Amino acid sequence: MESVWGCILLGALLSQAAALRCYSCDGDRSCQEMEDCGEQQGQCRTTALTMISRSGVSDRIQKGCDVQGKPNNSISFVSHGQIVMLAEEHCATDLCNQGVPKALSSFPSNASLDCLSCSSSDHSCSSPSLMRIRCLDPREQCVDITAISMPDEFPQDERRIKGCGQISRCQEPLGFHNQDSFYLLQCCNSSLCNNDAHDYQESPLPLNGVTCFACEGNSSHGCTPENITRLQCQGPMTHCMEAVGSHALRGPGAMLKGCATPAWCDAPYTSIYKRLAGVQARCCQGNFCNSRIQAGALPPARRSRAGRRLGAQPALLYGAALLALLVLLPRSS
Template identity: 40%
Template sequence: MSKPPPSSGNKSSLAQSRLRDGRAYSLLDMRALTLCLLLLAAAQVQVSSGLRCYHCESSGSCTVETCLPGQELCRTTVYNNRWRGGQELEVVLRGCAVTGKDNSSMSYRTSQEIIMLKEIVCDFDLCNQPDPRPSPTFPGARTLECESCASSDQSCERGRTLTLRCPEPTDQCLERISQSSLEVGPLDERYVRGCGSFPDCPGPVGFHNNDTFLFLRCCNHSQCISGPIMKLSDYSLNGLQCHSCEGNSTHGCSPEETAITACQGPMNRCFEATGTHKHWGPGYTVRGCVAPAWCEAPHLTATFFDLVEPQIFCCFTSECNSATRDANPRRSRAGPRPLPTSLTLTLLLLLLTMNLTPAKEA
């Protein structure tokens, strides 16, 4: 027996039900699509909302770059070289800078030239825009007068210092020593005396391990730094022993390459710093002995070792900076140790911690 055909009223109810279901499904689909679009937009904003800075090389027009993660400052770096005969060269570089930096400068002279390095940082979009006004030149007015020499002409090693009138009223007299047996090639940057301005510049502060000796001091009156250049051998042993290495967990700071160093002079803390090296990537580690002031000054570690946002650990007892103190040992890819560069580029990198990451168009 066949079913009776549905009445027109039943057909209308069925159609309305299907219409309501279709609208419900369409509404759910639209809500899901909207949610996906919002999540995608949020992700895009998170990726592309970095600081924007002007990027200018030594020649050519400026572009705009979007800074990478960890770069939350714009910088302007000025290199000025004045020769004895009156010739002058100025190079201005602009770009992004790593978080935590501050304004810094250093000036020194040799028998034939005066060199000024200066970096200014700021923290909002396009704040490092080119300035049409000329940069200030030597000498400064009513500033300190400091003894000055450099390894480029061996004047520091030979005790043949000159005097330099500091270009900036905020400058102090400064001495910087950087010695390392890991370096291969010219070591022009080993000794520098002159004028400078560093964040909270201490005096004196130092680091050493079995390969490297670093020393920095500043003072606030004319010719307050004089006499022979400081040597690590001038300091006596202080009784502390610390682990010594430079590199990463597979090359340079592996267990086989880590040694013990006997600490000297005011460098009476064991020290470890780990961060991202500008050329050799993450997981780069430095261990040795430091003066207490070094533990409170991350910018010194970033400056001398080219580390981005270093994590610093200091302790008081012998061999307390061993890698075994970590519950989860750091892992990183192997890589060669960095080689030194010329005096000018090395000072730009080490003193001012420049970031020359290629620009990305905004």
């Protein structure tokens, strides 16, 4: 019996010793505090917010452990007469999140784009004439981000943002919608190309002929059989998607069903926007094909587009890349 308990104790000590360690702080560039990450938190994160105005430059840095699978993203735009720059980077070795995101470094301006820029926070996205912003990094594209959710997960004044950015997997439109949410991320590579003026809330995209099951919740609330609806898909969201994971409020077995673009199916934005940890996601083609979640789990399918499994403890994503900006910015301003 003593040998059994000895093995258990040894295993616990080895597990603890093997835990990833990251710098952890909020607001201070000279971050020296450290934290041991949770069992499935496989990345260290650095999120940096810089705001440039006539009165000067202000910075806010946050570091800590994060879930696996998050991409590195950055965005810059004009809001309330200030240039707002947000960047988030991830790494996977002990104390690797020591510096600030490289996306905030200075680059020669002769290789950059000019992009249209606005933010719903100052109502500039509804203006007939949008401001221009010069991208600092030649790797950046012009971006256009829409995030609408009912009930609101993001403040209403952050539903639309245009500017410069580096967004993972944005070669094609990244989009998802169901009866509660509409997300669309678009990128382009020529100056002032992010000139889409469509109001997706007032005027939904045309139906594309695909119909999927839709719900949001868990097997006892929101995604019970009687709560699952039939949803006609819009615009480029031509695939049916279903995902299951763990949510800070809904617990394990949290579910999501709806319509998605092919690029969204292969990207980690379900975890970012819906705060799902340990995500298992699957996309498929064909009406009502997203019906495989059973008893809070997604069984393997022979013919399916399966999103990468993102192992993680439930966590509030203070900013998760880019479009975590939609969470980070209101709390920081």
